[in-house]
Ligand SMILES: Nc1ncnc2c1ncn2[C@@H]1O[C@H](COP(=O)(O)OP(=O)(O)OP(=O)(O)O)[C@@H](O)[C@H]1O
């Protein structure tokens with residue numbers, strides 16, 4: 364059901380539809396008390412008809428609201444108006460990561476910068492015992508200022524519970540999720556595919572799949588059907604890295620593959636560790652780039668000095684030239 368502009372839901376007045384996904388529609392709305400625009404997500408009735416489930420969802424929303432981290436969207440409110448349940452969060456301006464990923468992948472420096480932000484947001488949530496379970500490029504927002512924000516914490520749990528409710532016969536929860544509801548099998552962890560318990564290390568696997576796609580422009584496990592994709596997640600390694608967006612440092616490829624180990628115990632055990640390794644890597648890259656830049660600058664100066672010496676156009680300082688030459692070869 365779509366809501367027309369000016370429809371009032373509690374203290375919020377609908378302005379326009381932003382978009383819709385598997386868990387309802389997202390609207391730009393006006394908070395008439397605080398006089399600011401917000402993002403209001405209306406949850407479909409089929410997801411909210413079980414009071415216990417709804418209570419647990421509200422609990423999780425409260426936990427996410429308490430996180431207050433720059434890389435996690437701020438949750439302002441959860442509410443219900445005439446049986447319509449909604450969740451209100453900060454209104455973001457920008458685009459999703461999905462819109463940023465091109466078929467050739469992004470430069471590794473940019474991908475690392477975004478991945479560090481994602482890892483930091485995840486680490487903050489995981490430290491509070493909150494697991495996302497549905498990380499995918501559609502749920503990662505990049506603001507105009509370049510800040511990455513994780514969206515939709517807590518919703519995957521609600522969706523999964525409904526999927527289990529609807530499971531019939533011999534289908535597992537994961538098959539139901541992927542085939543009927545989730546539609547995002549490409550980023551599931553092996554344990555999610557098998558319908559086993561998924562802890563924070565499941566998010567780490569999804570993080571690896573997203574990071575792989577950012578760098579390569581292609582999904583790590585892209586197949587024609589959800590069933591084939593899930594089989595690949597269980598049994599196959601992601602393909603070799605493509606070199607379309609330039610050379611990917613081997614250390615970076617090792618980090619991505621380490622996130623995507625099939626066994627949770629073999630992966631990075633915390634998002635905090637991933638952020639640390641990525642930051643060290645980008646510092647090394649930046650240092651190398653700075654050394655290269657300094658060398659090329661010195662080379663230009665030495666060349667100019669030599670040119671000056673041979674033309675006799677200006678008096679030259681031999682000791683200064685020697686100093687420059689030594690610096691260049693240091
Ligand atoms: N806080 C927000 N500010 C601005 N836009 C948002 C906000 N939250 C969601 N959106 C946008 O609303 C649209 C719909 O989001 P929604 O989460 O419903 O879809 P989805 O992520 O594709 O699917 P799913 O239901 O699996 O999460 C997306 O384009 C998303 O970027």
Ligand SMILES: [Mg+2]
Pocket residue numbers: 384501502514515
């Ligand atoms: Mg979403």
